[in-house]
Amino acid sequence: MIDVVDVWKSYKSGTRTVDALRGLTCHIEKGRFAFIVGPSGSGKSTLLYMLGAVDRPTRGEILVEGRNLIAMSEAEQNDYRREKVGFIFQSFNLISNLSAVDNVLIPFLPRGVTAEQRARAVDLLTRVGLGDRLDHHPYQLSGGEQQRVAIARALVKQPLLVLADEPTGELDSKTGDEIYRILRALQESSDTTLVVVTHDRRFITPRDLVLEIQDGLLAGDDAEPASPHGLPSGVSAAE
Numbered sequence: 001m002i003d004v005v006d007v008w009k010s011y012k013s014g015t016r017t018v019d020a021l022r023g024l025t026c027h028i029e030k031g032r033f034a035f036i037v038g039p040s041g042s043g044k045s046t047l048l049y050m051l052g053a054v055d056r057p058t059r060g061e062i063l064v065e066g067r068n069l070i071a072m073s074e075a076e077q078n079d080y081r082r083e084k085v086g087f088i089f090q091s092f093n094l095i096s097n098l099s100a101v102d103n104v105l106i107p108f109l110p111r112g113v114t115a116e117q118r119a120r121a122v123d124l125l126t127r128v129g130l131g132d133r134l135d136h137h138p139y140q141l142s143g144g145e146q147q148r149v150a151i152a153r154a155l156v157k158q159p160l161l162v163l164a165d166e167p168t169g170e171l172d173s174k175t176g177d178e179i180y181r182i183l184r185a186l187q188e189s190s191d192t193t194l195v196v197v198t199h200d201r202r203f204i205t206p207r208d209l210v211l212e213i214q215d216g217l218l219a220g221d222d223a224e225p226a227s228p229h230g231l232p233s234g235v236s237a238a239e
């Protein structure tokens with residue numbers, strides 16, 4: 001479902017160029033729980049945001065269900081992000097003057113919310129354990145509860161892909177466990193593909209895909225030319 005082929009991302013800062021990704025190739029099957037791990041500065045978030053068409057690679061291809069994100073126009077990329085991708089951020093990014101249910105409905109606000117969409121938002125909030133907090137505002141919710149609202153918001157449009165950047169980074173470890181339990185339950189009950197950047201490997205199970213990044217490449221790919229074919233050696237999938 002997702003094919004990343006020989007992707008480079010270079011940032012210019014002053015006279016220096018930083019190659020955040022250096023010809024990275026990987027494959028993520030539909031419905032997988034995939035973790036992007038690796039040292040700080042290795043390119044994890046850069047890869048995640050490329051998958052969400054938040055930014056364009058300098059070179060390479062990113063195919064999502066056969067469509068090349070890089071060849072899309074700005075308008076097509078906006079549609080892709082709006083319709084196909086749910087984002088979960090470390091800092092929740094809720095709107096403070098909206099209730100929990102209205103925060104979940106944010107993706108639909110520009111075009112008007114239907115009764116079916118509202119019902120889906122209420123159902124998702126109930127499934128993440130916030131059925132009795134629908135009208136609470138973010139300041140009335142704990143960090144873990146706010147992240148649960150953000151998870152419901154990411155899933156309400158039934159996206160193809162959910163991208164999470166350190167979703168438990170601002171939470172204590174017990175709350176973090178709870179967030180991963182919820183993410184996993186929601187992911188297993190749908191065919192959504194979930195890609196999570198994390199420093200915390202506690203949540204990885206043998207069923208998950210682990211993309212280990214080092215220096216802008218999958219670990220182990222350093223000595224090899226990036227190839228659009230074959231299984232990159234940094235991919236481990238214990239199935």
Ligand SMILES: Nc1ncnc2c1ncn2[C@@H]1O[C@H](COP(=O)(O)OP(=O)(O)OP(=O)(O)O)[C@@H](O)[C@H]1O
Binds near residue numbers: 013020039042043
């Ligand atoms: N907008 C930017 N401009 C210049 N350099 C950038 C930019 N974004 C990222 N970089 C650089 O690209 C490299 C990879 O950054 P990235 O954020 O993807 O790493 P990361 O693995 O997610 O790190 P962390 O775990 O610390 O969040 C780093 O050297 C970073 O400084």
